[in-house]
Amino acid sequence: MKLKNCIKVAVVVACCAPAFALATNGYFSDGYGIKAKGMAGVGIALPQDGIAAATNPAGMAFVGDRADIGIDWFKPMRGADISGTGGACCNGAFQGNDSNNFLIPEFGYNRMLSPQLALGVSVYGNGGMNTDYSQPNVLFNGGTANHSGVDLSQLFIAPTIAYKVTPQHSLGVSLNFAYQSFAAKGLQGFANFSSNKAALTDVGHDSSTGWGARFGWTGQVSDTVTLGATYQTITRMGKFSKYAGLFADQGSFDIPANYGVGIAVKAAPAFTIAADVQKIDYSKISSVGNPSLALLLAGKALGSSGGPGFGWQDMTVYKLGIAYDYSPALTLRAGVSHGRQPIAAADAFINILAPGVIEDHVTFGVTWAASKTGELTVGYMHAFNNNVNAPGAIPAGAPFPGGNVNLRMYQNSFGIAYGWKL
Numbered sequence: 001m002k003l004k005n006c007i008k009v010a011v012v013v014a015c016c017a018p019a020f021a022l023a024t025n026g027y028f029s030d031g032y033g034i035k036a037k038g039m040a041g042v043g044i045a046l047p048q049d050g051i052a053a054a055t056n057p058a059g060m061a062f063v064g065d066r067a068d069i070g071i072d073w074f075k076p077m078r079g080a081d082i083s084g085t086g087g088a089c090c091n092g093a094f095q096g097n098d099s100n101n102f103l104i105p106e107f108g109y110n111r112m113l114s115p116q117l118a119l120g121v122s123v124y125g126n127g128g129m130n131t132d133y134s135q136p137n138v139l140f141n142g143g144t145a146n147h148s149g150v151d152l153s154q155l156f157i158a159p160t161i162a163y164k165v166t167p168q169h170s171l172g173v174s175l176n177f178a179y180q181s182f183a184a185k186g187l188q189g190f191a192n193f194s195s196n197k198a199a200l201t202d203v204g205h206d207s208s209t210g211w212g213a214r215f216g217w218t219g220q221v222s223d224t225v226t227l228g229a230t231y232q233t234i235t236r237m238g239k240f241s242k243y244a245g246l247f248a249d250q251g252s253f254d255i256p257a258n259y260g261v262g263i264a265v266k267a268a269p270a271f272t273i274a275a276d277v278q279k280i281d282y283s284k285i286s287s288v289g290n291p292s293l294a295l296l297l298a299g300k301a302l303g304s305s306g307g308p309g310f311g312w313q314d315m316t317v318y319k320l321g322i323a324y325d326y327s328p329a330l331t332l333r334a335g336v337s338h339g340r341q342p343i344a345a346a347d348a349f350i351n352i353l354a355p356g357v358i359e360d361h362v363t364f365g366v367t368w369a370a371s372k373t374g375e376l377t378v379g380y381m382h383a384f385n386n387n388v389n390a391p392g393a394i395p396a397g398a399p400f401p402g403g404n405v406n407l408r409m410y411q412n413s414f415g416i417a418y419g420w421k422l
Contacts (some may be wrong), residue, residue, distance in 0.1 A: 024356075024358050024361065024381075024383055024411065025278075025280065025315060025317050025337075025339050025358070026280060026282055026312060026315050026341070026342045026356050027129045027152065027354070027356050028126065028258070028280055029041070029104075029124075029125060029126065030337060030361050030363075030381060030383070031043065031055070031319075032051050032054030032055055032106070032122075032124045033048065033049050033051035033052065033054065033055075033068070033070070033106065033108070033124075033417070034070045034072065034106075034365065034377045034378065034379045034415040034416065034417035035048040035049050035333070035365065035367060035377050035379070035417070036048060036049075036051075036052075036055065036321075037072070037363060037365065037379040037381060037413075037415055038321075038333035038334070038335065038363055038364060038365015038366070038377070038378075038379035038380075039274065039319075039321025039322065039323060039333045039334070039335040039363065039365065040319045040320060040321045040335025040336055040337040040361055040362075040363045041055075041276070041317075041319050041321075041335070041337060041361075041363075042262065042264075042274045042275065042276050042319045042320070042321035042335060043055035043056060043059070043262070043274075043276065044056045044216075044228040044229065044230055044260055044261060044262025044276045044278075045218060045226045045227050045228035045262035045263050045264040045274060045276075046059075046226070046228075046262065046264040046272070046274040046321075047059025047060065047062050047063050047218065048063070049063060049066065049068045049108055049417075049419050050063060050066050050067055050068040050107075050108025050109050050110045050120060050122065050419070051068055051106055051107075051108035051122045051124060052108070052110075052122070053108070053120060053121075053122040053158050053160040053162075053172065053174050053214070054108075054122045054124045054156065054158065055230065055276075056172065056214075056216035056217075056218060056228050056229075056230040056262070057158075057160045057161075057162055057172030057173055057174040057214055057215070057216045057230070058162050058170045058171055058172035058216035058217050058218040058228065058230075059162070059170075059172070059216070059218050059228070060110050060118040060120045060160050060162040060172055061112075061116070061117075061118045061162035061163065061164050061170035061172065061218070062170065062218065063110050063118075064110070064112060064421065065110065065111055065112050065421060065422035066108075066109075066110055066419055066420065066421050066422055067107075067108065067109045067110075067419065067420060067422060068106075068107065068108040068109075068417055068418070068419035068420075069105075069106070069107050069108075069417065069418060069419075070105070070106050070107075070377070070415055070416060070417025070418065071103055071104065071105050071106070071415065071416060071417075072103070072104040072105075072106070072379075072413050072414070072415035073101070073102070073103055073104075073413060073414050073415070074101075074102045074103075074104055074411070074412075074413040075100055075101055075102075075411065075412050075413065076097075076100060076102075076130075076409060076410075076411045077097055077100065077409065077410050077411065078096045078097065078131060078355050078408070078409040079093065079094055079095045079096050079097065079355070079408055079409075080093075080094050080096070080352040080355060080405060080406060080407050080408065081093050081094070081405070081406040081408070082094065082137075082139070082352075082394070082403055082404070082405060082406075083403060083404045083406075084391075084394075084402065084403040084404045085139075085394065085401040085402060085403035086401055086402070086403075090137065090138060090139050090401060090403065091403070092135070094133055094135050094137060094352070095133070095134070095135070096131035096132055096133045096149060096352075096355070097132065098132035098133065098134040098147070098149075099130060099132040099151075100132075102130075104125045104415075105123075105125075106122075106123065106124045106125070106417070107121075107122070107123040107124075108120065108121070108122045108123070109121050109122075110160075111422065115164070116163055116164040117161070117162075117163050117164075118160075118161070118162040118163075118172075119159075119160070119161055120159075120160045120162075121157065121158065121159045121160065122156075122157075122158045122160065122174070123155070123156070123157050123158070124155075124156055124158075125153070125154065125155060125156075126154040126155070126156050126178070126255065129150065129152045129354045129356055130149070130150065130151045130152065130153075131148075131149040131150055131352075131353055131354065131355070132147070132149040132151075133147055133148045133149050133186070134147055135147075136148070136186070137186075138189065139189055139349075139394070139400070139401075140186055140187055140188075140189050140190070140352070140353075141186040141187070141188050141189055142188035142189035142190075142191065143188075143189075144186070144188050146185060146186035146188065146202065147185060147186050148185060148186030148187060148353070149184070149185055149186065149353065150182070150183065150184045150185075150353045150354060151181075151182065151183045151184075151205070152180065152181070152182045152354075153180065153181050154178060154179070154180040154255065155178065155179045155180070156176050156177070156178050157176075157177045157179075158174040158175070158176045158177075158214070159174065159175055160172060160173070160174040160175075161173060162216075168219060168220040168221070169217070169218070169219040169220070170217070170218050170219075171215075171216070171217055172215070172216045172217075172218075173213060173214070173215050173216075174213065174214040175211070175213055176211065176212045176213060176214060176232070176235060177209070177210075177211060178209065178210050178211070178212065178235045178237065178255060179207065179208075179209050180207065180208055180209075180237060180253070180255070181205050181206070181207045182205065182206055182207075182240050182243060182253065183203075183204060183205040183206070184200075184201045184202070184243060184246060184353075185201060185202050186201065186202070187200055187201035187202075187246070188201060188202075189399070190302060192399070193296050193301060193302050194245040194246065194301060194302045194303055195244075195245055195250075195301035195302060195303040195304045195307070196244050196245030196250075196303050197245060198245065199241070199242055199243055199244040199245035199246070199251070199303065200243070200245040200246050200302065200303075201246070203242045203243070204242065206240045206241065206242035206243060206251075207240075208237045208238035208239060208240055208253070209237065209238055210235050210236050210237035210238060210254070210255070211235065211236065212232060212233045212234065212235030212236065212255065213232070213233050214230060214231070214232040214233070215230065215231050215232075216228065216229065216230040216231075217229050217230075223266070224265055224266040224267070225263065225264070225265055225266075226263070226264040226265075227261070227262070227263055228261065228262040228263075228264075229259075229260070229261045229262075230259060230260055230261075231257070231259040232257060232258050232259065233257055234254055234255065234256060234257045234281075234284070234285075235254060235255035236254055237252075237253055237254050237255060239251035239252050239253070240252075240253055243303075244303050245302060245303040246302050246303055247287040247302075247303060247309075248286040248287040248290055248302075248303065248304070248305070248306060248307040248308065248309050249286050249287065249303075249304075249305055249306070249307070250303055250304075250305070251303065252286060252287055253285070253287050253288075254285050254287075255285075256280055256281045256282050256284055256285045256288065257281045257284065258278060258279060258280045258281065259278070259279055260276055260277050260278035260279060261276070261277055262274065262275065262276040262277070263275055269325075270324060270325040270326075271322070271323070271324050271325075272322065272323045272324075273320075273321070273322050274320075274321050274322075274323075275318070275319060275320045275321070276317075276318075276319040277316065277317070277318055277319075278316070278317045278319070278339075279314065279315070279316050279317075280314060280315045280316075280317070280342075281314050282312040282313060282314055282315060282342050283312065283313055283314050284314075285309075286306065286307075286309055287309045287310075288309050288310050288312045289309055289310075289311070289312050289313070290306065290307065290308055290309030290310075290311065291308065291309070291311045291344075291346065291347060292308045292309060292310060292311045292347045292349070292350040292351075293308070293346065293347065293349060293350065293393075293395060294308075294311075294346065295307060295308040296308050297395060308350075310343075310347060310350055310351055310354055311343065311344055311346065311347025311350070311351070312342040312343060312347075312356075313342045313343075313344060314342070315339050315340065315341070315342045316339060316340070317337055317338070317339035318337060318338050318339065319335065319336075319337040320335060320336055320337070321333065321334065321335030321363075322334055322335065328369070329368060329369040330366070330367070330368055330369070331366070331367040332365075332366055333363075333364065333365035333366065333367075333379070334362075334363065334364050334365070335361075335362070335363045336360070336361065336362050336363070337360070337361045337363075338359060338360050338361075339359060340359060341356065341357040341358060341359050341386060341388065342356065343355070343356065343357055343388055343407065345388060345389070345390035345391075345393060346390070346393065347393075348388055348390035348393040348405040348406075348407055349390075349393045349394050349395075349405050351388075351407060352405065352407065355388075355407040355408065355409050356409070357386045357387065357388045357407050357408070357409050358383045358384075358386055358409055358410075358411060359384075359386050360383070360384045360386070361381055361382065361383045361384070362381075362382050362384075363379060363380065363381045363382075364379065364380050365377065365378065365379035365380070366378055366379075373420050373421040374418065374419070374420040374421075375418070375419050375420070376416070376417075376418055377415075377416070377417045377418075377419065378414070378415065378416050378417075379413075379414070379415045379416075380412075380413070380414050380415075381411070381412065381413045381414075381415075382410075382411070382412050383409075383410055383411035383412075384410060385408060385409070385410035386408070386409060386410070387406055387407065387408045388406070388407040388408075389404075389405075389406045390404065390405045390406070390407070391404045392404065393405040
C-alpha cells in the first residue's frame with residue numbers, strides 16, 4: 001500500500017469513527033486491535049498488528065511491513081434503578097438503551113524504513129460514553145417532556161516512529177491527534193445549578209481537538225520473555241464551548257494520562273501467555289474526577305472553575321491473555337481482565353448519565369491465515385453485568401427528593417479485521 005493510499009484510508013476511518021460510543025474500562029476501550037481484543041486487550045509487550053501503537057508505540061518495530069483494517073460491533077446495555085424518592089414520578093427502572101448498537105472502525109499501517117526504523121500510523125477509538133433514556137425523568141429533565149442522555153465519542157490518529165536501539169530492544173513515540181464530540185439532552189432539572197444555563201443542555205453536538213503523546217519501550221530480555229512499558233500524557237483538548245455550563249472549568253474535557261507495564265512469555269513454541277497492568281488517571285481531569293453532588297451542595301456551580309464533575313476515581317486494570325497456534329494457519333486466543341470500576345457511590349446520581357461500572361471481561365479470538373500474505377481475525381468480548389448500589393445517593397432537600405440509585409451495565413462486542421503484509 002502506497003503512503004498516499006494509506007492516508008486516504010486513515011481519513012475515511014477517521015470520518016466514520018465519531019459515530020461510535022463505548023464504555024468498558026471507565027470510558028476507555030478494553031483494547032485496541034481485534035487481535036489484542038481477543039486476548040482481553042493485552043498488548044504492551046505483545047505487538048501483533050499495525051494498530052500496536054495504540055497500546056505501545058515501541059511494538060511497531062517488531063510487526064514488520066503490514067496494514068490492518070477492521071470494525072467492531074459494540075452493544076452496551078446500561079441503565080439505572082431509582083427508589084425511595086417518595087414520588088411515583090421519579091421511581092422506576094430506567095433503561096438508557098434507546099441507542100445501543102455502535103460500529104467502531106480501526107486502521108493501522110506500518111512500514112520498516114530500515115531493519116531498525118519503523119514508521120506507521122494507527123487510527124482507533126480511545127473511548128466514549130453514551131446513554132439515551134427514552135423514559136422521561138423529572139430529576140433530570142425538570143418536568144419537561146425531554147429525554148435525558150449524553151453522547152461522548154473520541155478518536156485518535158497516531159503517527160508513530162519506533163527504533164530498535166538493539167536487535168532486541170526498541171523505543172517508540174506516537175504524536176496523538178485527538179478529536180472528540182459531545183452532546184447532552186434533557187438536563188433542565190440542573191439549570192439552577194449551572195453557571196451558564198444557555199450552555200447546559202440540548203444545544204446539539206460540540207467538538208474539540210487536541211494533542212498528546214504516547215511513549216513506549218519493548219524489550220526481548222530472553223528467548224522466551226518480552227517486557228514492555230508505555231506512558232500516554234494528558235491530551236490537552238479544546239473546550240466544549242456549547243457546554244461551558246455543564247463541564248468544570250467552562251467546558252474543559254481533557255483526556256487523562258494512562259500508563260502500564262506488560263510481559264509476554266513464549267511458554268512453548270505454539271503457546272504464548274501475556275499480561276498487562278494499566279492505570280488510567282481519571283481523577284486528574286476536573287470535569288471527570290471532581291466530585292459531583294458534594295460540590296453542588298457546597299454552592300459550586302456546574303461549569304465553574306473547579307466545579308462539579310462526575311466523581312470518577314483512578315482505575316487500575318489487570319489483563320491476562322493466551323494465544324495458541326493450533327496450526328500454521330490458525331491461531332486461537334482468549335483472555336480475561338478485571339478493574340475496579342471508577343464510580344463512587346456518593347456520585348451515583350449524576351452517573352445515571354454515564355454508568356461506566358464494568359469490572360470484568362472475558363474474550364475469545366481466532367486468526368486464520370487466508371493466504372501467504374493475508375489473514376482474517378475475529379474477536380468476541382463479553383463484559384459481565386455489574387451494579388453500583390448507592391442508598392441515599394439522591395440528596396434530601398429541595399429540589400431533590402432524596403432516594404436511592406442502582407447503576408447497572410453489561411456489554412457484548414464482536415469484531416472482524418483483515419491484515420496483510422506489504
